[in-house]
Amino acid sequence: MNSALTAAGITGRTRVYGILADPIYHVKAPEVMGALFARHGVDGVLVPLHVTADGLAAVVDGLRHLRNFGGFIATVPHKTATTGLCDALTREAEQIGAVNCVRRDADGRMIGTMLDGIGFVEALRVSGLEPRGRNVALAGAGGAASAIAFALAAAGVARLTILNRTADRAEALAARLRAAYPSLAIAAEGTQAEHDLLVNGTSLGMRPQDAAPFDLTTLHAGQFVAEAIMDPETTPLLAAALAAGCRIQRGLPMLECQIALMARHMGAL
Numbered sequence: 001m002n003s004a005l006t007a008a009g010i011t012g013r014t015r016v017y018g019i020l021a022d023p024i025y026h027v028k029a030p031e032v033m034g035a036l037f038a039r040h041g042v043d044g045v046l047v048p049l050h051v052t053a054d055g056l057a058a059v060v061d062g063l064r065h066l067r068n069f070g071g072f073i074a075t076v077p078h079k080t081a082t083t084g085l086c087d088a089l090t091r092e093a094e095q096i097g098a099v100n101c102v103r104r105d106a107d108g109r110m111i112g113t114m115l116d117g118i119g120f121v122e123a124l125r126v127s128g129l130e131p132r133g134r135n136v137a138l139a140g141a142g143g144a145a146s147a148i149a150f151a152l153a154a155a156g157v158a159r160l161t162i163l164n165r166t167a168d169r170a171e172a173l174a175a176r177l178r179a180a181y182p183s184l185a186i187a188a189e190g191t192q193a194e195h196d197l198l199v200n201g202t203s204l205g206m207r208p209q210d211a212a213p214f215d216l217t218t219l220h221a222g223q224f225v226a227e228a229i230m231d232p233e234t235t236p237l238l239a240a241a242l243a244a245g246c247r248i249q250r251g252l253p254m255l256e257c258q259i260a261l262m263a264r265h266m267g268a269l
Helices: 029-040 053-063 081-085 091-096 116-126 143-154 167-180 236-243 252-256 259-265
Strands: 015-021 044-050 069-074 101-104 110-113 135-139 159-163 185-187 197-200 224-227 247-249
Touching: 015 029, 015 053, 029 044, 029 252, 029 259, 044 069, 053 081, 081 110, 091 110, 091 143, 101 259, 116 143, 116 224, 116 252, 135 143, 143 159, 143 167, 143 197, 159 167, 167 185, 224 236, 236 247
Parallel strands: 015 044, 015 069, 135 159, 135 197, 159 185, 197 224, 224 247
Antiparallel strands: 069 101, 101 110
């Protein structure tokens, strides 16, 4: 275990970072970031902070005043709401309309960026799947899904179909993508069977009672199925995909491929 995560390893000089989520039990960032800090000799610690949506603004305002606080990771359900609590956003965060990493500058200003999409695409490549030319069905239109959609578009996918329970949100995301990538074939409705890459960008699958983000009965061996959820490690979607002979990617590699970028944005590296 990284000594910075033990009581003996934390001193008055230790720089503090956080991850804000609701629920918080599923987050993997503290251990992954802790390992990164240990490798680089960083005197820092990333702590889980359980924050509900109605308390988010007050918590972020309070964090501005912690002079030994370097920044935070925002995850479900705070990625979209955090955009309005930052003092400045990177181009990626503005384009996507969501934030997953925030740096606290010395003057208390909060600077937000979005790295989920970059991490997801790099994880696909590490898994041996090049997204260029793929036909993609993406479940979700929230913060993580939007980031993944823009990153897949930038990576050169041939077609992107957005499937979301709220059709208006899917169409709004599709419209933003069309404006940025006018030559990309984008739809806000369709069937999943004709796509060779299926991506769950929703939180469906974290809880046993959740509905499936895709029709599990139509999965087939010609498809690659990827998750954004990290806990459980094998979601019902991934279990069904394995049973159907699909190649899969679990959620943790998306975090592992962006964790150094997060640390750099927060000024830890």
